[in-house]
Amino acid sequence: MIQKGQSIPTATLSELTPEGMVNHNTDALFANKKVVLFAVPGAFTPTCSEAHLPGYVVLADEIKATGVDLIACVSVNDAFVMQAWGEAQNTSEIMMLGDGDAGFTKALGLEMDTAAFGGVRSQRYAMVIENGVVTLLNVEEPKQFEASKAETILAALK
Template sequence: MLLSQAKTGSRILSAGFRALSTTSSRNMPIKAGDKIPSVELMEDNPGNKVNMADLLAGKKAVIFAVPGAFTPGCSKTHLPGYVEDFDKIKAKGVDLVVCVSVNDPFVMSAWGQAHGAAGKVRMLADTLGEFTKAVDMEFDAKAVLGTVRSKRYALVVENGTVSQVQLEPDGTGLTCSLSNSLLSSL
C-alpha cells in the first residue's frame, strides 16, 4: 500500500517501512561552502536573542555543538577543551568561539559559568532546535535526554560561510569535534 502526505513543503512517499523524500534539502547536513542560516538563538536569557548569520558576518568563527549541557562528555571534555584552548584558537585568527546546544538559555549560562567560559566561549541556547534542524544535525535523544538534540560537531565559519565541518562519525563521540583536533586544521 502506498501512502503519501505533505510534510514541511515536501512530498513524502512511504511504502511499508521505507520512506522517500522528494525534497533535496532533507538529510543533507551543512557542508563547506554553505551559508550559516539566519536563525535566532538565546544567550543568558530568553530576551537576549542572537541571530547566527548576523553574529558571524565578517568574522572567522568556530561553532561547536553538543548534545546537552552538563552531560558527562560535554562537561568533562568538550566545553573545557575549548575554554582551555581559547588563546591557541584565537592565535589561529579566529574571532569568535560559539557553543550551541538544544537547552534553555539559563542552563547554557549556568553551564558556561561552571566552566569559566565567560569572555571566551559564547554559550548559545537553541531552545527549539531550530538552528540544529536548519543545519540538519539533529538526532533523536528522547530516551536519554528527553527530546531531539544536536549531534556533536564543529564548524569553522568565515564571513558567514562554512569552510570546515567536523562531524563526529557516530554523531556523539569525542574525536574530530574536540578543540585539539580542530586546532590542527585551522
C-alpha cells in the same frame, strides 16, 4: 546536512548575558567574522562537561591566535541552562548559545532524536565559519569524540 561551502541558515540563538537575554540572528552573529562553533548534545552531560567544553576553555587563546574572532558553543538547551553551565565551566572566552527549540540545529540538518536526552538534540560537531560560510565541518560519529574536540580544530586552523 549543511556542507562545507554553504552559508549558515538564518535562525535565532539565545544568550543570557549580565545585561539580560540577547537573541542573536545568525546572519548578523556570523557576518564579517571567523568563528569556531561547536555543538554538544546537552549541557552538564558527562562528555560535554568533562572533555568537550573544557578543551575549548583551555585552548581558547591559542584558537583565537589563529585569527578566530569568536568561539561559540551551542546546545539544544535554553539560554538559562547554557549560562549556568558556562559559569560552572569558566567560559569567559566562549559564547554560550541556547537553541531552545532546536530550530538552528534542524536548519543545519544536524539534529538527532534520542530518548536518552528526552527528544531532539544536536549531534556533536565543530565547524569553522568565515563570514557566514562553513569552511570546515567535523561531525562526530555516534558515541565518538575526536573530530570535534578543541585540539582537532586547533590543528586544522594552523
